Amino acid sequence: MNIERFELEFWLNPLDDKAKYNFGSSCCKPVTVSEMLDLTGTDQEAFFREIESMSLHYGYFEGMPRLKQAIAGLYTQAVTPEMVLCVHGGTGANSIVCQALCEPGNNVVCILPSYQQHYSIPEALGCEVRIFNCGAGEEYSVDLNKVRAMVDQNTKMICLTNPGNPTGYTFTKAELEELTDMARETGAYIVSDEIYRGLSTEYMYSICDLYEKGIVTSSTSKVFSSAGTRVGWIVTRDLSIKDALMNLRSYNSICEGPINELIAAIILEKKEIFYERNRKIVEEAREILHQWLKGQPHLRLACNSMGPTSYIYYDFDIPAQQFAEDLLARKDVLVCQGGCFQQDKSFRIGYGFGDVEYFKSGLARLGEYLAELEQ
Known part of the structure; x- marks a missing residue:
């Protein structure tokens, strides 16, 4: 069957263990x-x-x-x-x-x-x-x-x-x-x-x-x-x-x-046990993301999310894949670039992993990258 390449999987899977800050996953914190x-x-x-x-x-x-x-x-x-x-x-x-x-x-x-x-x-x-x-x-x-x-x-x-x-x-x-x-x-x-x-x-x-x-x-x-x-x-x-x-x-x-x-x-x-556990994880992280976005004039949240990911558009004149590749290379942060979803100048960010300090540190790195793009 002649089928288009599965962009999300080809993007994420080879990079899954390559980034210090992996915001590519959309899963809630896995259990043993x-x-x-x-x-x-x-x-x-x-x-x-x-x-x-x-x-x-x-x-x-x-x-x-x-x-x-x-x-x-x-x-x-x-x-x-x-x-x-x-x-x-x-x-x-x-x-x-x-x-x-x-x-x-x-x-x-x-x-x-x-x-x-x-x-x-x-x-x-x-x-x-x-x-x-x-x-x-x-x-x-x-x-x-x-x-x-x-x-x-x-x-x-x-x-x-x-x-x-x-x-x-x-x-x-x-x-x-x-x-x-x-x-x-x-x-x-x-x-x-x-x-x-x-x-x-x-x-x-x-x-x-x-x-x-x-x-x-x-x-x-x-x-x-x-x-x-x-x-x-x-x-x-x-x-x-x-x-x-x-x-x-x-x-x-x-x-x-x-x-x-x-x-x-x-x-x-x-x-209900898993709903409550994971709701707490994503709500806490989502609030951190929303507060961080208030200081990022070049980013726009697509909509309010009820899942473990949010979607963000940016106004820099950089294609989505290049944005994500540069972010990974320069700041060790992995996001899902917009081309995985047939969108341009955008990315998906996941936050279901249940580590607030890890998320804050990764957002700080992302903020550094955005500041460099302004220069």
């Missing part, structure tokens, strides 16, 4: 197995006895029942375990959904900036991709009237990340309902990558709560501090597409590892 057991109040001896007795044969083909129940519990009562399919990570979820639904003759409406899978995979599969770019104007905004104008009878799906990657923008219930109305008019699906969902003090509405043809993709990677489990999921109330999803999953990974699914189930059963 021991920390996970302590946080959730799980009996360690019982946990390891269960693992010792596990068969190393194939796992559950739709996902461990305990895990599917825990995933369903992340949403309202509209979602049941039958509507959950466990897959290999959030990237596996996005890939499977796109491959199951997209084909030549369809179009896909994608709200940018977003995660590249949502537009590059449909394009590679022969779909027309229609882009609404929230970052194209002076101020970041989601103009749903312009999105509606892109939707027609050939629209297979509307794709978004909620909260946004990279911006952290969170759609209100009213905005999700408006998107639902426009999708329902033509029978389009709404695919919502909700991997950053859950860090608000209020319930964050999911597309699968509100729309019978809503499809959620997510995983334990970000707000559940366990990217290494590679446990993801697809949720949809439209069971008519379940066979297609299962078929693509069979080509993709067959099943997931039962040890990983057990860990994920324990974490999701205690979701």
